Amino acid sequence: MSGDHVFEENGAVPKTLRVEIRCLVPPTEEQRGRLRKVMAAKYGVDPEDVELVIRKDPSAVDGFNIFVGDDNYDWSTLGRIRQFRKSVQALPKEGEPEKMVSLLREDIASFRLNTGYQQVGQVISVGDSIAVIEGLKDVVYGEIVLFECGIKGMVQDIRADGSTGIVLFGDSVDITEGSRVVRTQRTAGIPISNRILGRMIDPLGKPIDGGGPINAKKYYPLERHAPSILQRKPVSRPLATGILAIDSMFPIGRGQRELIIGDRQTGKTSIALDAILNQKGKNVVCVYVAISQKASTVSRIMRILKETGAMEYTVIVSSSADDAPSLQYIAPYAGCAVAEYFMYHGRDTLIIYDDLSKHAVAYRTISLLLERAPGREAYPGDVFYLHSRLLERSAQLSDEMGGGSMTALPIVETQAGDVSAYIPTNIISITDGQIFLDNELFYSGQRPAINVGLSVSRVGSAAQTNIMKKSVGSIRLDLAQYREMQVFSRFGSEFDEQTRTLLKYGEGLMMLLRQTNRSPLGLWQQVVLLLAAQHKLFLRVPAKLIPRAKAELLSWFGNTHSTLTLRAEHEKLFSEELKAKILEAAETFFNSHPYIER
Secondary structure (H helix, E strand, O other), rough: OOOOOOOOOOOOOOOEEEEEEEEEEOHHHHHEEEEEEEHHHHOOOHHEEEEEEEOOOOOOOOOOOEEOOOEEEEHHHHHHHHHHHHHHHHHOOOOHHHHHHHHHHHHHHOOOOOOOEEEEEEEEEEEEOEEEEOOOOOOOOOOOEEEEOOEEEEEEOOOOOEEEEEEEOHHHHHHHOOEEEEEEEEOOEEEOOOOOOOOOOOOOOEEEEOOOOOOEEEEEEOOOOOOOOOOOOOOOOEEEOOOHHHHHHHHEEOOOOOOOEEOOOOOHHHHHHHHHOOOOOOOOEEEEEEEEEEEHHHHHHHHHHHHHOOOHHHHEEEEEEOOHHHHHHHHHHHHHHHHHHHHHHOEEEEEEEOOOOHHHHHHHHHHOOOOOOOOHHHHHOOOOHHHHHHHHHOOOOOHHOOOOEEEEEEEEEEOOOOOOOOOHHHHHHOOOOOEEEEHHHHHHHOOOEEEEOOOOOOOOHHHOOOOHHHHHHHHHHHHHHHHHHHHHHHOOOOOOHHHHHHHHHHHHHHHHHHOOOOOOOOOOHHHHHHHHOOOOHHOOOOOOHHHHHHHOOOHHHHHHHHHHHHHHHHHOOHHHHHHHHHHHHHHHHHHOOOOOOO
């Protein structure tokens, strides 16, 4: 234990070291001499420069409780009991009584007292899940501290007057002014292992699904530096969502950050869940982070994932709306730590943050309670850094780093479609594109309600397979032209044949892109639909019958042309010969079904 904890304001060790001794029975002269020598050796001063201040304390039975500034050496009976209690708490909570007694005997036999050193402070005010303490001058930002009642907190505000603002991870009812608080010298983290797959945990890593303990021993930090440029490589591998509109026009690559943005109840979470369901059998670990969601909503999501078999490769990190703002604040960092753990073990991961607008509100609440100066929309000035340091951790790692990846799909809620609000613009500038869900499209029955004009993927075709690139064609441009012509068509003007064909084709494309929840499409299915649409084969079908024609076309292909479907699914290079065979088979289908308009 070094003696670099007690300093004067200019940083120098004081000439006289003040040592406060709290005890029930004052030390003898011999004991005082030994104490002077011990403290002088620890702090690098002469024994003559050690000033002993004796204070009577009934709690320090049979021993001494020594304070040197913030440093505490608890050599009392109470201190020994605290040390032993920590040792016993490390024992498993469940098990056979005989085994528990045996473990307890072993723990008692092997128990050894340490020096009792710790840095301590005391609470000067507490309320609204925030505690302000004095002391602990060496504490660092983000460090976990422990209150004497057992509640943990995290340092969030280090002030010039020497006080420290702490956010609490629990009910503050047992914390009062004068309560004792000690450093743990550890930053926030969660226990993690491969056994966490298939479980729902809280932001502190505790299981909340009733499935028993996870027994994870590795401690992974919530905050970690993002991979450097040299540790990354370009995003080039697709992460298919199974949603035709996204995979064809706004492809997502492994290691990308694609924002899902839109008003409340427009299908943002449904897109994220479909992306998780589509990873089945693809060796991708999925993490769903629920921030300030209703417990019933999270339970419904977990039930869907279990029913579809997706929970086997998924972890849910949940901080409900009833939790303290501090838990809602660390929830996305906990989820990121889980995904990062698997990424650095060479796995591909997908993480959903649902949603970061609620996360920003939780951080705003904490900041205002800590009396930080409010800025735009009452958010603190570092709210951009709040999300940038989170999303920058998503990456495609280089082969030297194991080649793992973390793909992030953050969700942000807008008000009345206002994408120019503070938090949406912040996150748009951090991410590699956005999928914008439109109210008008949603209420007109278009699901998913993706606005083609406002959505973009900055990775683009670099994250598409060769066959998908060749199959898409000009569909996105055709949709943009259709939306433009649709505005003019509302005036009821007469149109020429070419314009009427364009409007019918565009309407058919919109119907083709409609997709129900929990029905992801495979690559071959998307290729068949795109090629048929690109060559105007769906023009023969009335718009209202296109969903039926789409389903029957895919079923017919799967039953009668399995060789073509396998080639479309697995061939790396697109060939004109394969394209011609798919179109020939599609032509045969459209010529043989009764709902076709001839």
